[in-house]
Amino acid sequence: MADTNPIKQFEVHEVFPFEAFGLNLAFTNSSYFMMLTTGLTIVLFAVAMSSRALVPNRAQSVAEIIYGFVADMVRSTAGQEGLRFFPFVFTLFIFILVANMLGMFPYFPAPGAHSFTITSHLIVTVALAMLVWLTVIVYGVFKNGAKFLKIFVPSGVPIFILPFVTLIEIISFVSRPISHSVRLFANMLAGHILLKVFAGFIVMLAAGSASMGMGELPGYLAGVFPFAMTLGLTALEFLVAFLQAYVFAILTCIYLNDALHPGH
Amino acid sequence: MSGEDDNPRNQSRAELDELQLRIDATRGKHQQPAGKPPSSAWALGMRYGSEFFGGVLVGGVLGYVLDVFAGISPFGLIIGTMLGFAAGTLNVVRAAREISSESDGDKA
Known part of the structure; x- marks a missing residue:
């Protein structure tokens, strides 16, 4: 019977063991997919934009649409000033998008022959979210100085409940990287588990009917139903993979907007 | 002329x-x-859920840290969690406002 463990896909295993200063710095399948995501993005964009035609071919227009899409997103949420963060937001968006899409391959030329979704690991999404959060703080303080603290003090609040509101605002601000990272992580984790659980039912049905002495065929026939479910969920997962990259990027813009214009 | x-x-x-x-x-x-890509109900629910969860978690942890360092256990945890619930609700209200202004389009 094939392995039906739905969370085996999230295992990180070492490819090249490496240790330095007492730290385990092995090159893992997670590192492999991160490098692949970055490399693939660079190569695809370099190839797509290599002709630099005034009238774009298909690859170039895809690259231009992605560019325009992210630029519109930054402009509409963080204003014209926010465009200085365009490279940052674009990098985050494309990294998460490509990483999510690479995770959709069932088999992949990778260590272990299976694909791996790096965004289904909390540590990766937390690192990305903390990057955004610290950028907001550093840039907000650098640009506005003490005025940045205005985002904790909403205007028009009666003085006797102001301390409470300020405390709540601070907690709300600190909770941002958590909700920012958990959302991406949980979406990718839950979706991929669901996918593997339904796919596993097909194998289990076949094994079940074989163990009852009917052979595997009835089990595989019944397996049409979980297969249809898996098919539908795969389509949904592609939507989620794109949507979560979009949500992560747009929330980055909203948070950066606070750094650019505190007190709104 | x-x-x-x-x-x-x-x-x-x-x-x-x-x-x-x-x-x-x-x-x-x-x-x-x-x-404006299509947003699924699943993504929306996940958004609200994580916003609320983040607020409560941070409030509780901050309160607990205060407990440990100031030695006022268990009041830090209690008050921190309550403030965390308030912050989580605030997060959800903000998220809902963003989403409704996004779907209204020109109203924002």
Whole structure:
């Protein structure tokens, strides 16, 4: 019977063991997919934009649409000033998008022959979210100085409940990287588990009917139903993979907007 | 006045300005619907859930840390969690406002 463990896909295993200063710095399948995501993005964009035609071919227009899409997103949420963060937001968006899409391959030329979704690991999404959060703080303080603290003090609040509101605002601000990272992580984790659980039912049905002495065929026939479910969920997962990259990027813009214009 | 209009340079200039206006109008029309992918109910629920969860978690942890360092256990945890619930609710209200202004489009 094939392995039906739905969370085996999230295992990180070492490819090249490496240790330095007492730290385990092995090159893992997670590192492999991160490098692949970055490399693939660079190569695809370099190839797509290599002709630099005034009238774009298909690859170039895809690259231009992605560019325009992210630029519109930054402009509409963080204003014209926010465009200085365009490279940052674009990098985050494309990294998460490509990483999510690479995770959709069932088999992949990778260590272990299976694909791996790096965004289904909390540590990766937390690192990305903390990057955004610290950028907001550093840039907000650098640009506005003490005025940045205005985002904790909403205007028009009666003085006797102001301390409470300020405390709540601070907690709300600190909770941002958590909700920012958990959302991406949980979406990718839950979706991929669901996918593997339904796919596993097909194998289990076949094994079940074989163990009852009917052979595997009835089990595989019944397996049409979980297969249809898996098919539908795969389509949904592609939507989620794109949507979560979009949500992560747009929330980055909203948070950066606070750094650019505190007190709104 | 008539001399200005007769100048071919100014005339082409005016034509260019008009063209620019038309381009801007078309661009504005086309860019409005762009940048709004379909949002699924699943993503929406996940958004609200994580916003609320984050607030409560941070409030509770901050309260607990205060407990440990100030030695006022268990009041830090209790008050921190309550403030965390308030912050989580605030997060959810903000998220809902963003989403509704996004779907209304021009209202934002």
